[in-house]
Amino acid sequence: MVSSDLTPVDDAIDHLVGQARPIARTETVALADSLDRVLARDYMVPADVPPADNSAVDGYAVRAGDLSGEGPLPVSGRVAAGEAPGDLKPGTAVRIFTGSEIPSGADSVIMQERITLSDDGITVNAPVSEGQNIRRQGQDLTRGELALAKGTKIRAQEMGLLGSIGVAEVSVYEKLKVAILTTGDELVDPGQPLGPGQIYNSNRFTMLGLLAKAGCEVSLCETLRDTREATRSTLERAAAEADLIITSGGVSVGEEDHVRAVLEESGQLSLWLMASKPGKPMAFGSIGGTPVLGLPGNPAAVLVTFLVVGMPFIRACQGRGVITGLGERLPAGFSTESTSVRRQYIRARKSMGDHGPVVTAYSNQSSGVLSSACWADGLAVVPENEIIGLGDSVTYYSFAELLE
Ligand SMILES: Nc1nc2c(c(=O)[nH]1)N[C@H]1C(S)=C(S)[C@@H](COP(=O)(O)OP(=O)(O)OC[C@H]3O[C@@H](n4cnc5c(N)ncnc54)[C@H](O)[C@@H]3O)O[C@H]1N2
Numbered sequence: 001m002v003s004s005d006l007t008p009v010d011d012a013i014d015h016l017v018g019q020a021r022p023i024a025r026t027e028t029v030a031l032a033d034s035l036d037r038v039l040a041r042d043y044m045v046p047a048d049v050p051p052a053d054n055s056a057v058d059g060y061a062v063r064a065g066d067l068s069g070e071g072p073l074p075v076s077g078r079v080a081a082g083e084a085p086g087d088l089k090p091g092t093a094v095r096i097f098t099g100s101e102i103p104s105g106a107d108s109v110i111m112q113e114r115i116t117l118s119d120d121g122i123t124v125n126a127p128v129s130e131g132q133n134i135r136r137q138g139q140d141l142t143r144g145e146l147a148l149a150k151g152t153k154i155r156a157q158e159m160g161l162l163g164s165i166g167v168a169e170v171s172v173y174e175k176l177k178v179a180i181l182t183t184g185d186e187l188v189d190p191g192q193p194l195g196p197g198q199i200y201n202s203n204r205f206t207m208l209g210l211l212a213k214a215g216c217e218v219s220l221c222e223t224l225r226d227t228r229e230a231t232r233s234t235l236e237r238a239a240a241e242a243d244l245i246i247t248s249g250g251v252s253v254g255e256e257d258h259v260r261a262v263l264e265e266s267g268q269l270s271l272w273l274m275a276s277k278p279g280k281p282m283a284f285g286s287i288g289g290t291p292v293l294g295l296p297g298n299p300a301a302v303l304v305t306f307l308v309v310g311m312p313f314i315r316a317c318q319g320r321g322v323i324t325g326l327g328e329r330l331p332a333g334f335s336t337e338s339t340s341v342r343r344q345y346i347r348a349r350k351s352m353g354d355h356g357p358v359v360t361a362y363s364n365q366s367s368g369v370l371s372s373a374c375w376a377d378g379l380a381v382v383p384e385n386e387i388i389g390l391g392d393s394v395t396y397y398s399f400a401e402l403l404e
């Protein structure tokens with residue numbers, strides 16, 4: 001029997017992350033298609049990047065010691081980027097471009113703006129120090145070192161880095177297959193007329209968007225009728241082909257709340273009720289060995305609970321590490337009136353106040369008010385048992401970083 005005390009949010013996250021089994025299935029994708037995927041192996045550097053010393057500017061390669069003599073330095077050659085450089089003849093300069101390899105014998109490059117060119121060669125108008133304007137071989141990556149570690153999520157810059165070491169195809173974990181099950185007899189799909197007592201199913205679309213951003217594949221997306229049998233059979237069917245099932249609704253205390261009951265009867269319920277607002281009736285367990293994250297039905301609770309506890313769990317299942325250091329401390333542009341034993345996640349906006357950035361809160365924080373989340377660009381945290389006064393420091397998380 002799972003405790004009906006409210007589990008503190010941090011303990012709930014630890015519990016879920018502890019239960020996560022990282023996906024083992026891998027696949028190979030073209031580098032061009034690897035954005036937002038997760039590396040399934042370490043990538044070592046096969047050869048120095050850049051492979052040779054090269055010029056950081058358009059100008060002239062010289063030996064700094066040759067500049068002490070009188071008169072211009074004759075220009076003895078030219079190296080375009082992509083050409084193999086020859087040797088620098090002593091006492092001369094070589095015309096060179098950004099990215100051109102440095103001819104052997106040269107030890108410095110002078111920007112073309114710092115010289116005067118005549119028929120006799122170049123006259124240098126600025127002091128030259130040995131090594132200037134040369135990008136050294138291996139300054140970016142050195143042969144044999146780790147370029148990117150297994151478990152790294154590939155952003156644009158990681159795509160570029162893999163390209164820079166010559167990787168054309170990337171070994172990544174398969175996307176997590178997630179089943180979305182929304183529950184409730186009152187739900188109607190957008191596009192249909194609404195009958196008495198009915199509402200449109202919005203959670204389904206919030207969840208589709210969140211999972212796409214989280215790099216998951218939605219393998220099944222259905223709405224359940226409010227019966228024990230429909231809930232059981234759909235959960236079992238989803239469990240057979242998904243890595244994770246996420247439900248909305250049906251986890252509170254009413255007799256029509258079947259998700260939690262089915263987990264208890266036919267699977268496992270390892271956590272129920274979290275000390276957060278919104279998100280209290282969150283449930284977690286498994287059925288047929290597949291983890292089930294039961295989000296509350298209220299639309300803003302779906303968003304908040306997914307971001308706060310769902311994302312750390314999904315990251316762990318994706319083979320990624322725990323992300324730390326999220327959030328920033330900012331003065332509150334709002335105040336609260338009473339304390340709660342639940343940690344409150346306020347739909348909030350970071351904006352510029354008279355004295356710098358400040359976090360403002362949407363006026364209606366009801367978990368049925370999804371427009372609060374559209375107005376907001378993140379969440380501000382009111383800690384358990386605390387009251388926030390205007391100007392007090394609060395932690396603010398942007399939606400973007402919560403979805404990293
Ligand atoms: N006696 C108590 N009642 C409630 C409690 C409680 O502690 N004791 N907790 C409240 C809180 S907090 C929440 S959150 C909700 C969560 O209940 P469920 O997770 O069982 O969700 P439902 O009852 O199925 O739905 C709640 C609400 O959300 C609407 N909903 C559900 N699914 C969708 C959807 N796909 N799209 C749009 N809207 C949806 C549903 O119509 C309800 O209005 O329980 C409170 N009650």
Ligand code: MOO
Binds near residue numbers: 276278279280298
């Ligand atoms: O916990 Mo409920 O999600 O506050 O509305």
